[in-house]
Amino acid sequence: MLRRLISAMVVTAAAVMAPAAAAAADDGYGPGEPPCILTFTAQTVTAGEDFGYTITCEGLPGATVTVQATSEGQTGTVDQEVEVAGTSADTFTLDEEGIVYVDATISAPGDFTFQAFGTDGDPLSEVFTITAVAAGADDDDDGGLAVTGSTSLPYLVIAGGLLALGLGAIVTTRIRVRRS
Known part of the structure; x- marks a missing residue:
């Protein structure tokens, strides 16, 4: 009896923990992460x-990087050095800490x-992605940070279902033990 109860608890715990591990793996962080971040x-x-x-x-530190700004189907450009088919590019040299601050303007x-x-x-x-709005346009975005994080809702739903299934198995086992 005790073995069945413990094994049911272990199976339930494993079923609940597996989606959490998968959700953590869904973040995409790790050794393949790009070394540079653009912060607007x-x-x-x-x-x-200007922005x-x-x-x-x-x-x-001290590396040379090129930033490409591409306008998808737009006629606007970013005030950078080179523009080819909707793509502007500019080259920057990072300081000794690997950082450079850039001022830019989008034309449309x-x-x-x-x-x-x-x-x-x-x-x-x-x-x-940066969105440029026309001057005087009604802007609902406060310019805050973008929403980040993993999409863990499906994992949580599956974990809840497996938890309910495990609890049902425990209750069923207890009922069978009492009947015998």
Whole structure:
């Protein structure tokens, strides 16, 4: 009897812990994480006005990085040095801490993606999106941080179902033991 109860508890605990481990693995953090992060003063900017962003590359002091800004189907450009087919690029040299602060201006409303690349053309950061709105446009976004984190709701639903199943198995086992 005690063995069945303990084994039912172990199975239930394993079923509950497996989704949590999968949710932690879903974050995507680890050794393959890009070394650079682009941090913007706001996720929504006004077209024609300056905004700033910081390039932070841990472990790459003094490195040269190129930031590409791409406008998808837009006519606007970012005030960078080179523009080819909707993509602007500018090269920066990081300081001794691997950081550089950049001022930029987007010329027209739309969504723009930013990504840092090394001198060999390999991506050094994830792709970041900035939305430019027309001057005087009604802006609902407060310029705060983007929502981050894993999508753990499906894992939590499965864990709850497995917990209910395990509790049902324990109750059924106790009822059978009392009848015999």
